[in-house]
Amino acid sequence: MAASAQILVADDDAAIRTVISQAMIRAGFEVRVTSNIATLWRWISAGEGDLVITDVLMPDGNAFDVLPRIKNLRPELPVVVMSAQNTFMTAIKASERGAYDYVPKPFDLTELVSIVRRALAEPKSAQSTQAEDAGENMPLVGRSPAMQDIYRALARMMQTDLTVTITGESGTGKELVARALHDYGRRRKGPFVAINMAAIPRDLIESELFGHEKGAFTGAQTRSSGRFEQAEGGTLFLDEIGDMPMEAQTRLLRVLQQGEYTVVGGRTPIATDVRIVAATNKDLRQLIGRGLFREDLFYRLNVVPLRLPPLRERIEDLPDLARHFFQIVQKEGLPRKVLTSGALDVLRRYHWPGNVRELENLIRRLAALYPQDEISAEIIEHELAADHARTLDGPVDGTKPVDLSASVERYLTEYFASFGDDLPPAGLHGRILRDVEYPLIAAALAATRGNQVKAADLLGVNRNTLRKKIRDLDISVVRSIR
């Protein structure tokens, strides 16, 4: 049946019409092409075509505006949307307006043919989709191929309740993605509840998640609701799932298998309607091997695995991300800055162990600490060196360094080793303290938006001492206008 199917192709670029129609004809389809929306709509309303491939922006209109009409008139007609504006919102809009799939330009013809085949082979279901405008407030920034893959996966998952597990180094945007899944999905009217397993004492995790009855354990003086109850009808985001204790894992498995749980100290099973999104920066398979994570739970959670690539693997997103964060800090009242092309080059070469969070923090510091409108390569180099001193080679798995003094020790061992049999130049004490003091004071000033009184308070030093240090360490301070 599919072999004789007719494909309607709409794109104002003649070259694209040609390559698509050639590929479709080679694949055994009939093809009609047009350069405008009006003709496409005429064909569709006349009942022609078995599938549509359309560009978004065309001379006589926007395909997203006609998609709801197409869905109304011919709900079973699959529409594949192509776009060169490869943002999260384009993918989401396509999904919300009822497109079958969204293909970012430039695209792979073989992939397009397989999408078309898949769409034509699927049973026709009159899937009704709510055409609700999501607004232009972009939650996720970046147009790299790696992020395109994420957007498409998200767009497909929006209308489902599938359990998703997001993996990725610290700071890659796992929580942001979990929120986007909720905010643009069909549970958006319900609550989004996040809980971080690494931030809660292990013996309290079960009761935090599932609640407890009065007297369930020492200190449980009243009945308490758990996060599952709070997330009813919405999404529960389980961050750092690799840190979940075994007993809690067993309870969670039951929720995923049977849709019910019991509170700690309770006996009656409670039915639950919660979408689970989990995240981890650990390798769960390795934890399974060490007996720390249940394999059956892993498979239940990993229904849809989503891997967020580290920033260094999608460095082309850096200018967009930097602009985005400058905009955010500007809205918060800090002056607007731009990066010189030299500065961008330095940022592109950096390896970003803290990923997008590290970039965000850097932009905040730049906006708060430097008076100049243009941020030069030298400033970036200076700040990244300070950043390096701050993290002093934290663990490579992306987790946050916890023990500063252990990090300093490691740093010093390497530092001494780098001089071989010689000693480093004299004045080490001053140099090391300065390397620690600079980022410390800069961070305090950034956190207090350049307010020296508050920064002195935060640091626990006298205001005059802070002023002297700022001068000695040559830290530039700009006060936020708010």
Ligand SMILES: Nc1ncnc2c1ncn2[C@@H]1O[C@H](COP(=O)(O)OP(=O)(O)OP(=O)(O)O)[C@@H](O)[C@H]1O
């Ligand atoms: N693609 C993106 N677009 C815009 N902002 C982003 C993006 N990715 C991450 N961020 C921002 O970077 C910061 C870190 O993101 P997030 O907290 O989601 O990371 P995470 O992977 O959950 O980190 P962790 O594992 O340490 O909890 C947040 O402020 C988030 O808003």
